[in-house]
Every structure is written in structure tokens, then in C-alpha cells.
Amino acid sequence: MTDTNNNQTIYQESLEAERIVMIPLPGHSVQDDGINTWYTIIDKTSRAPIGMIGMVHQRPEWRNTGLCIMIPDERNRGEGYGLGALEVMERYIFESLAYQRIAVQIAECNQAAVHFFKKAGYKLEGVLELGYFHDNQYCDIILLRLLQKEYMGRIRTQ
Numbered sequence: 001m002t003d004t005n006n007n008q009t010i011y012q013e014s015l016e017a018e019r020i021v022m023i024p025l026p027g028h029s030v031q032d033d034g035i036n037t038w039y040t041i042i043d044k045t046s047r048a049p050i051g052m053i054g055m056v057h058q059r060p061e062w063r064n065t066g067l068c069i070m071i072p073d074e075r076n077r078g079e080g081y082g083l084g085a086l087e088v089m090e091r092y093i094f095e096s097l098a099y100q101r102i103a104v105q106i107a108e109c110n111q112a113a114v115h116f117f118k119k120a121g122y123k124l125e126g127v128l129e130l131g132y133f134h135d136n137q138y139c140d141i142i143l144l145r146l147l148q149k150e151y152m153g154r155i156r157t158q
Contacts, residue, residue, distance in 0.1 A: 015092055017084040019044055022053060034058045034065075041071070041085045050076050053085045055093065057103075064101035065093060069113075077112070086120055094148045101147055107132040108140040121154055122146045 015022040022039035029036040038054035051071035058065040067089065069082050093099045104122060106113045109132070118124075122144035131141035 015039065015088045017088045020050065020081060020084050020088075022085060022088060025052075035060070039085075039089075041081055043081070050081045051085075053089055055089070060097075063097075063099045064103065065099060066103045066105065067093075068104075082116060083120065090146070090151055094151045099148065101145060104144045106142045106144065107134065108142050109134070114142050114144075117144050120146075121150065123150070 014024065021042050021044055023042060025038040025040060029038075034057040036054060036056045037058060038052055040052055041050040042048065043050055050073075051069065053069045054067070056066040056068050067086075069085060071077050071082055090102065093102055102122075103125070104117050105128075106117065108114065108127075123146070125143040125145045127143065128141040130138040132139050
């Protein structure tokens with residue numbers, strides 16, 4: 001796919017970690033707020049789909065993207081699949097695409113996801129008060145981010 005703003009080509013390829021492979025879903029979704037690129041997370045041993053991870057609101061010309069992870073079956077949560085997918089995606093975003101920033105927006109009522117990203121080194125950037133409406137109630141949206149320089153510092157110390 002070529003971004004018409006700066007003729008940059010964005011390659012969509014399979015990504016791999018020790019226990020998982022991430023297969024790109026066909027095509028990109030191009031919207032006014034950027035490009036969305038999704039991957040299916042698959043367990044290498046069982047070959048079962050575990051969930052999805054996506055670069056959302058991707059802005060190649062700004063060298064930044066949002067990120068979203070979904071692992072719908074609670075039995076697969078806490079098993080390292082999300083962390084494995086996150087690490088592979090961060091490496092791809094920061095090292096292959098040379099992006100400068102990853103942003104995450106999480107409904108505060110999803111404390112497991114907030115904790116997951118904070119534990120992974122994402123920093124609090126702000127709060128959109130009462131920005132999410134679900135099940136007839138409002139909750140805040142937590143804004144987190146990871147910068148390329150923070151990622152590079154983290155991998156140098158590993």
C-alpha cells in the first residue's frame with residue numbers, strides 16, 4: 001500500500017514471536033483518521049487463533065500509530081500471548097517502520113488492560129473524563145503512550 005501524502009510504502013507482513021505468529025488480515029482500512037492494519041494472533045503449537053492486534057489511526061506521515069489488542073477468550077488472557085504480540089508489534093513499529101510514537105486509549109473500566117500496558121512500560125498521558133459510554137454508564141478513557149526513545153532505552157538494558 002502506498003500513502004499518497006508522501007509516497008511511503010507500508011508493507012504488511014507476517015510477524016513472529018516464540019509462541020505466536022501474527023498473520024495480517026487482508027487489506028488496510030483507510031479512513032479520515034488514518035490507516036488501520038490488523039493481524040490475527042495465532043498460537044504456533046495449536047494453530048488456534050487467540051485474538052487480534054492492530055495499528056489503528058496509523059499516520060505514516062507523522063510517524064505514529066495507535067494500538068489495540070483484543071483477546072476475547074478469558075482463558076487465553078494472562079498466558080503471555082498479549083505480551084508476545086505487543087513486543088513483536090513494538091519492534092515492527094519502532095524498528096521497521098521507524099515510527100516515533102504508539103498511543104493507546106483504554107476505557108478505565110477495563111483495569112486489566114490499563115495495568116497490562118502500564119506494566120509494559122506505557123506512560124500515562126492524560127484522561128478523557130467520561131469519554132466512554134457502555135452498559136448505560138460513562139467512564140473515563142485513559143490515554144497511554146510509548147515513545148521510540150523509551151523503547152530503544154528499554155531494549156538496550158535487556
